[in-house]
Amino acid sequence: MTRKTPLFRASISAAIFLALALSTSSCSKDIPSSEALPTVTPANTDANAGSWKMIVLSGPTQIPVVAPAPVSDPGYQSELASIKTAQANLTDAQKTAITYWSSGGVLRWNQIMREIAARSDLPPSPNPDGSYPVPSPANPFANPQYPFSNPPYAARAYSYVSVAQYEALKAAWYYKYLYNRPSPFKADTSIKALLPASDIPSYPSEDAVEAGVNIALLTLLFPTSVDEINAKAAEQQQVALISGRASPSDIAAGVALGKAVAAVFAARAASDGMKAAGGSPAIWQSLADNATARGEIPWISQDGPPRPPMLPVFGKVKAWMMTPNDIVNERPGPPPPRHPLKCRPRPPK
Numbered sequence: 001m002t003r004k005t006p007l008f009r010a011s012i013s014a015a016i017f018l019a020l021a022l023s024t025s026s027c028s029k030d031i032p033s034s035e036a037l038p039t040v041t042p043a044n045t046d047a048n049a050g051s052w053k054m055i056v057l058s059g060p061t062q063i064p065v066v067a068p069a070p071v072s073d074p075g076y077q078s079e080l081a082s083i084k085t086a087q088a089n090l091t092d093a094q095k096t097a098i099t100y101w102s103s104g105g106v107l108r109w110n111q112i113m114r115e116i117a118a119r120s121d122l123p124p125s126p127n128p129d130g131s132y133p134v135p136s137p138a139n140p141f142a143n144p145q146y147p148f149s150n151p152p153y154a155a156r157a158y159s160y161v162s163v164a165q166y167e168a169l170k171a172a173w174y175y176k177y178l179y180n181r182p183s184p185f186k187a188d189t190s191i192k193a194l195l196p197a198s199d200i201p202s203y204p205s206e207d208a209v210e211a212g213v214n215i216a217l218l219t220l221l222f223p224t225s226v227d228e229i230n231a232k233a234a235e236q237q238q239v240a241l242i243s244g245r246a247s248p249s250d251i252a253a254g255v256a257l258g259k260a261v262a263a264v265f266a267a268r269a270a271s272d273g274m275k276a277a278g279g280s281p282a283i284w285q286s287l288a289d290n291a292t293a294r295g296e297i298p299w300i301s302q303d304g305p306p307r308p309p310m311l312p313v314f315g316k317v318k319a320w321m322m323t324p325n326d327i328v329n330e331r332p333g334p335p336p337p338r339h340p341l342k343c344r345p346r347p348p349k
Contacts, residue, residue, distance in 0.1 A: 035111065037103035041196040050174025055320060056264060057167050060174035063260040065253055067179055068203045071187045079247040080188045086242045087192055094242055098194050101239045105210040106165055112232055113161060113218065116225045120149035123307070130305035134278070140223040147222065152314040156274060157221045160265055163320060164213050168261035172209045172254065176201040185244035194243040205246035205254035211236045212258020220266055272318040277311040284309055296337060 050060050057063075069076050101108060124133050124144035135146035147153055181203035185193040200206070211233040218229045237255070240246040246254070279287075287309070288298035301307040319327060 037107065039099075039102040039196060040104040040107075042198055042200075045198060045200045046173065047177055049170055050172075050177060052170050054167060054170065055163055056268060057171065057261065060171040062264075063171055063257055065171075065175045065204055065257055068181050068249055068253070071181065076187075076247065076249065079249060080184055080191065083184050083191055083241060083244060083247065084188070087194070087244065090242060094238070097235050097239050098243055101207070101236055102195050105207050105236060106162075108236075109161070109165070109210060109214050109218075109232075110158075112214075112228075113158065113222075116218070116222045116228070117149045117154045117157065120145070120147055120222060120224075121154070123148055123150070126305050126307075132305075132307055137223070145224050149222070150310055152277070152311045156317065159320065160221070160269060161214065161217050164217055164262055164265040165210055167265075168209045168213050168258050169206060171261065172204050172206055172257060175204055175253075175257075176206075179203050181250070183245055184247050191244045193245070195239075195245050202246050202250045203253055204257050205237075205240050205250040207236050207240035207246060208251040208254025209258040209261075212255040212260075213262045214258075215255075216259045216262030217265060220269070268318075273313075274317050277314040277317055279309070279312045281308075283313065287312060 054060075071077075122144070124135065126132050133144055135144045135148050136142060137146050140146035149157070180201050181187075183193075183197075183200070183202040185191045185197065215229060215233045219226050222229070237251050240251055241248065291298035299309060301309075315327065316324070322330070
């Protein structure tokens with residue numbers, strides 16, 4: 001079974017749907033990434049995607065990609081020969097991988113990330129003195145492991161990976177149609193197209209771009225899952241090769257572009273305010289005092305020993321499209337008063 005849909009719109013819609021699905025199943029720790037899904041067959045190539053508006057990058061040429069060798073180059077012809085050899089010796093595991101990634105890289109990476117985020121959604125246990133340790137990115141394998149993927153952390157992680165993939169793919173599309181190198185199965189008709197065929201140029205490889213983004217950002221966000229992330233990225237690149245969609249040089253260029261775009265996003269993440277989102281004891285007390293001054297009952301942890309609030313300053317983390325004033329203006333009004341003296345009496349029966 002296959003489905004046809006515009007390539008970029010399909011990727012974005014799938015990522016948004018799965019991110020919303022996470023909000024209704026965030027307590028589950030068993031979210032397999034091998035779910036059977038239909039093959040994606042793009043209805044069009046989105047050839048003008050390289051001109052679409054950027055969110056973080058200044059433009060598609062912010063990350064340069066050098067021109068590929070011509071298809072007549074002996075080195076490239078050797079690459080094609082290696083693909084034919086690989087296709088003549090496909091293993092059952094490789095055939096299974098081709099089917100898996102035929103559902104679309106953006107969708108599969110979203111599933112992989114859901115599983116990793118769910119496994120990491122474990123709040124730290126208290127110390128003997130009643131305090132709570134904070135997971136450290138400088139020592140992620142220590143106890144407690146980094147990160148504690150609570151809902152705000154997971155939401156931010158999803159957004160970074162999704163936006164970075166989108167930006168990187170737009171840049172890739174610019175260079176694809178600038179250089180217009182055909183896919184291996186088009187450059188050599190003896191090479192089979194084991195994924196749905198299209199006229200999308202192969203350089204740089206979109207699959208490798210996705211792999212490069214996720215190697216860099218997912219390892220940064222979920223460092224204890226590095227082996228799993230690297231294995232999935234390597235599998236995606238191998239599928240691009242053995243399916244006849246991309247050559248080794250297409251893949252190398254794609255990985256380099258994806259990692260370079262991810263580096264831009266990693267720099268943004270380092271200064272977006274997330275490091276201060278947990279607040280401090282003084283901030284926690286100030287929030288409680290302000291609630292009391294308003295005649296409200298402040299939040300009190302029901303855990304024993306009492307747990308600190310979860311990222312109470314997360315609302316100040318830099319947004320993608322909204323200014324701080326936009327965020328304030330879009331907030332809902334305050335909830336009904338919780339002070340017992342201000343509660344309305346229950347109407348008589």
